[in-house]
Amino acid sequence: MTDNNIILGANQYGKAEVRLVKLTRDTDRHEIEDLNVTSEVRGDFNAAHIDGDNAHVVPTDTQKNTIYSFARDGVGSPEAFLLRLGKHFTDEFAWIDGGRWAAEQYGWNRIVANGAEHDHSFVKSNQEVRTAVVVKDGDKTQVLAGLKGLTVLKSTQSGFEGFPVDKYTTLQETNDRIMSTDVAARWRFNPEAVDADFDFNKSYEDVKALLLEGFTEGFSHALQNTLFEMGKKVLNAHPEIDEIKFSMPNKHHFVVDLSHFGQDNPNEVFFAADRPYGLIEGTVLRENASDAGNVWEGVAGFC
Amino acid sequence: MTDNNIILGANQYGKAEVRLVKLTRDTDRHEIEDLNVTSEVRGDFNAAHIDGDNAHVVPTDTQKNTIYSFARDGVGSPEAFLLRLGKHFTDEFAWIDGGRWAAEQYGWNRIVANGAEHDHSFVKSNQEVRTAVVVKDGDKTQVLAGLKGLTVLKSTQSGFEGFPVDKYTTLQETNDRIMSTDVAARWRFNPEAVDADFDFNKSYEDVKALLLEGFTEGFSHALQNTLFEMGKKVLNAHPEIDEIKFSMPNKHHFVVDLSHFGQDNPNEVFFAADRPYGLIEGTVLRENASDAGNVWEGVAGFC
Amino acid sequence: MTDNNIILGANQYGKAEVRLVKLTRDTDRHEIEDLNVTSEVRGDFNAAHIDGDNAHVVPTDTQKNTIYSFARDGVGSPEAFLLRLGKHFTDEFAWIDGGRWAAEQYGWNRIVANGAEHDHSFVKSNQEVRTAVVVKDGDKTQVLAGLKGLTVLKSTQSGFEGFPVDKYTTLQETNDRIMSTDVAARWRFNPEAVDADFDFNKSYEDVKALLLEGFTEGFSHALQNTLFEMGKKVLNAHPEIDEIKFSMPNKHHFVVDLSHFGQDNPNEVFFAADRPYGLIEGTVLRENASDAGNVWEGVAGFC
């Protein structure tokens, strides 16, 4: 406490965006893992803030070194790697009782050369960025898997009708439009359902495929409608996942009026707008979902 | 509720990044206000998600129109403008009981031409982006002011010593280094202390000046130490502010080793690194601060 | 001409970044083309610049409209589309004798849902951005195809040895390193070898595959060495291409020293650096290449 009863509240610190590329070279057929790792610890850091006493401040440089050292023993999956990091920092330092560890992972495909997948040459996928978060709070541990930047588009089977009209409404109803979004989603595992041996990589690929499949299905009455279907599809197939959050722009594609030029435009020529865009955010979860604790704090928007 | 007891959880939607430029042309000396406004409403949207029934879905296009229409009567300050928007949507639609309205504002200075400030010509400042958030939750209203991208640097009077050492520590102590960060901060007003007549623009300019001044003062033992001093300075001067949160990168500037070239380097030549960077996040608040409700949910990191 | 003999030199103007999405809906199996088109015209625009007389200034808005109107009749390939636009503007307006038309094209794949490629749902590829440029100068027309942002990595079979050493040299030789780059390349067609019927889409896919294959082959003594091999491979297979230019960063991956932590690091754990980076730019061409005219002017760097 200080003068005027001004105190330190919630805080965390660490090293952000540690760019890690891990090769596995056990055989001539190399493997690559490409991550961007952030480590932030929580605990008793009052003295550092208030008195300038750094006795508890495990340097952010040390956190970076630890990430690289741990990677020497393999990554495996971003979630498993973050779980190992979180356990280390909370076990090692008495005054660190929690933290937040996060990663982005970038996909690489083997280059196909002379008719075959190459052993040690790769091309970056860029289709989406995989995300992972581990939050530890005392003896509780939460894991979020996720992705962002997965851009999808339906060229029909989407409309928007039956909405309320007020004095500011000028939008016309439509029963055939382009629907496009950049999927950003994070899903939370039931803490009791996953452990260090859980195959997070297989789970990720399956959830991604379900999200894509869910996007294609049915007639979409609004992006909200599609969001819910996508979430339900994931939860129905994966009992170990308790909830999933989405933040999805409605990327407007406007039909260009070509009548001035003597042309029709039966939903063929579109202007793809940048801003503004719709923003649809929501949570799909089990009625009896486990307690999420503080895991969603500090997550931007809904994702 | 649906099959397998899968339900809709927290959700919100609206129009994001509505780019608004408002001129005031009452006299030959024009004024300009330049904002990027996002409106998201909360309430009962179960039918839209689950049944594809849009009767409650006030179109995001309508939200955009409302923003432009309200701007015709003036902006004033981003906080005041968002308060008006939030009141409108929650008053107007029975099923909307809250929401989140956010804005960025960009500063412009008058161009100095032929020795005088010009009446209708402006140059964008870009020094920082001003931010504002209003969250309504039933009959409670919270206001956050803030800024981001305010890049500062101290060329001395900063060190980092006395930190704990473990097997992963390779960092050396220093008592003279560059300290640089991009200040991102948000401060929360006591709901009872501010109303529609509060001068948010004057308050903003004053808090910004205090943050800059706080950054300069004293010897910094760590960025945490400076963060706390900056926050304390704001709270001491502004009784209407209950708490302030910071998210600040430690932008590393490494002294280049020139000894191989026969040169010394007494902290004069630095490599400014991009990634990784330290990330220092914390809250400074009054011991008896008002309840923050859910206003910090969905704010990325600490800001 | 004006006072002090100050004159207008080279100039061009138009509409940039016209975002065009074109659907083909002739059957239930839709096709999508997604482009970002820029049109700039050249000619006699002295009066507009010097006298404020706009009689020659075909509005940039008109150029935008023309792009959308032409798209109604199909895109085909970015090169063919730009050729049509260029012919239109130079034919239509007596004072327009040339110009530069450019496009980016973004790839989309069909979503695989329930075991099959979907008819009207797509996921954006993002692996690279395809680029195209048409320059008209009087009766001469040049076509550049290209790509950018194709990120590749070889985990071995790359080294850098035998370089000159001076007083500023501290780099150590290596015969095993990661080599990674973002391929940006543009290739120029022999004007006599291509016409409106040339299959630019097929050509593009083939050149991209050759660039990837060329990257994988052999031991790379330097990125310059690989650049030349990639270019040679393209020219050997495509007689209609006269030259190819590359601008490629050497994206450094530094082996992390883990010895302080009691670990070896046999090229397995790397720090992927952002800046600075090497930058390797070069041209591979036929000794008897056709005259390039002014087509490369205004192309940033080498690409």
Next chain:
Amino acid sequence: MTDNNIILGANQYGKAEVRLVKLTRDTDRHEIEDLNVTSEVRGDFNAAHIDGDNAHVVPTDTQKNTIYSFARDGVGSPEAFLLRLGKHFTDEFAWIDGGRWAAEQYGWNRIVANGAEHDHSFVKSNQEVRTAVVVKDGDKTQVLAGLKGLTVLKSTQSGFEGFPVDKYTTLQETNDRIMSTDVAARWRFNPEAVDADFDFNKSYEDVKALLLEGFTEGFSHALQNTLFEMGKKVLNAHPEIDEIKFSMPNKHHFVVDLSHFGQDNPNEVFFAADRPYGLIEGTVLRENASDAGNVWEGVAGFC
């Protein structure tokens, strides 16, 4: 030469984006210079490309080291610093007969704290980025100064009338609109008029002020018209500058139609659009300007 008469054409290579912060600490009142430097050399590099022989390849790492070592003796101005670097590389290595050296420089202001400018605390300006290029080609040296990202706006005294109308024209004439652009400009010095003692910093500040002033003056009949006036103003005041090139977006601000809501809109409420935008590029030069050599090659667009 290789098989099929495929040869190496124009090429250059080096280290890009070397982030350099230089402090001057001779007194308690520190000075800061903040640059992003790129060095690329040109010469005989055939063996490296074709044969994998690196005997001529001065490492990009060495170029980086040289930049930092030279900075120890001071920067002065980006132009003067690049001239020193260019002279070094062309003097030192027989096979290097030219090159391109470029820099961005970022401005910092002193923080005003407790009523006075602080001695060692700074806030980044961000108003614009200063640019500089030196190109050496044999015994010829060219210098370009410049800036980018200087965003300006006039709220009146701009129109667009008298343009040609064709079947694709839908734009209406206006005699009162917002005109806004991001000024990017580069100006070329007469090689005989500048030497190592020329005060490039003073010249830069003066040219920037003239560009701003030129933007404010008179009624703009089109951005082309304003471009020419801005260029003429610079050349009239600076006999040592032979030409100036501009690349300037016409950042559209559309008047929002509020009539549906019962409101007028006398040019007060605007939608600031992102894409597409007009793009106006042009050169203003002296009739008897010195020969530019190859200095403009590789400069993107017109700037």
